[in-house]
Amino acid sequence: MIRLEGVTRRYQSRAGERVALDSVDLHVERGQIFGVVGRSGAGKSTLIRTINRLETPDGGKVFVGDQEITALNPAQLRTARRKIGMIFQHFNLLASKTIEDNVAFPLRLEGRPAAEVKTRTTELLARLGLAEHAKKYPHQLSGGQKQRVGIARALACGPDVLLCDEATSALDPETTEDILGLLEQLNRELGLTIVMITHQMEVVRRVCDRVAVLKDGRIVEQGDTVDVFLRPQHPVTQAMLAESDDGFDDASVPANARVARLVFQGTSTYEPELSRVARTVGVDYSILSGRIARIRGVPCGQLVVAFTDGDADAALKQLAERGVGVETVGGR
Ligand SMILES: Nc1ncnc2c1ncn2[C@@H]1O[C@H](COP(=O)(O)OP(=O)(O)O)[C@@H](O)[C@H]1O
Ligand SMILES: [Mg+2]
Incomplete structure (x- = not known):
């Protein structure tokens, strides 16, 4: 058009x-x-x-x-x-x-x-x-x-x-x-x-x-x-989104933790994937920030999670297999 x-x-x-x-x-x-x-x-x-x-x-x-x-x-x-x-x-x-x-x-x-x-x-x-x-x-x-x-x-x-x-x-x-x-x-x-x-x-x-x-x-x-x-x-997009979003405070990240951003889209937004995987793999985690929003009507969730104990790699691999977007943003 x-x-x-x-x-x-x-x-x-x-x-x-x-x-x-x-x-x-x-x-x-x-x-x-x-x-x-x-x-x-x-x-x-x-x-x-x-x-x-x-x-x-x-x-x-x-x-x-x-x-x-x-x-x-x-x-x-x-x-x-x-x-x-x-x-x-x-x-x-x-x-x-x-x-x-x-x-x-x-x-x-x-x-x-x-x-x-x-x-x-x-x-x-x-x-x-x-x-x-x-x-x-x-x-x-x-x-x-x-x-x-x-x-x-x-x-x-x-x-x-x-x-x-x-x-x-x-x-x-x-x-x-x-x-x-x-x-x-x-x-x-x-x-x-x-x-x-x-x-x-x-x-x-x-x-x-x-x-x-x-x-x-x-x-x-x-x-x-x-x-x-x-x-x-792009950094500009990231910055503009961060301003409309709730970021997490670096100081709140536990020592020795692996920090990952998890992205849930569509129906997976409402599934308890994270707790299922944590149970199966045997990891502990704490949530640093999170929100669920609708993007043009589609539910989307974002969580920033710190894995504090257990095999974080295995947990992230399983989450990815279940269709969760996974991106390591810091930590060990
Ligand atoms: N009529 C004009 N004369 C001179 N400079 C202009 C004029 N209109 C816009 N600019 C300049 O062009 C750039 C883009 O302006 P603009 O398109 O209004 O940006 P935005 O809408 O994103 O705020 C700015 O640097 C602005 O100062
Ligand atoms: Mg303008």
């Missing part, structure tokens, strides 16, 4: 040239929810804005559907943009227009007949639970409601793709959850392809099928969300 090939964007400033995107390749399948994460300044906004050409790359190509966005003339670009909706961190609503008029805005811009505008707007407001707010102004709504208006407006022209630039970053955790649930529902019901730019790992964990990690304008890692979360390869 979306393809970036060698996309590069440079900015000139008095301090010299700054490469915001450095030859980025990216491929988003139709119907996917694709996350792009990175620290502030990594180039996330620049990247997402090349998809609807709010930002024109200095090099490389961008395709959406079967169209090369980077090759379109202004009139063609206007038409193509109808199929690409976008929502923003601060909603970007028109303060002097009612909710209804905000949602109707892109349809009027296109010169659609008044009756059609009315029908479509009413339908969108109902779908997004905003019907009762139609005549209000943006300042009368909560953050979550404003983002719903942003989504309704983005959907007005019936897009295939929805671009979300930090769409939940200004919202509290409960409202974030609500908006993510809504995006997931739109993805499912409308087959909408969604690109989510975020610095919040939790957002990726909750809704994204795949994720790319951006650092200094380059993609340093990408893969299925489950794989990236359970086996992060």
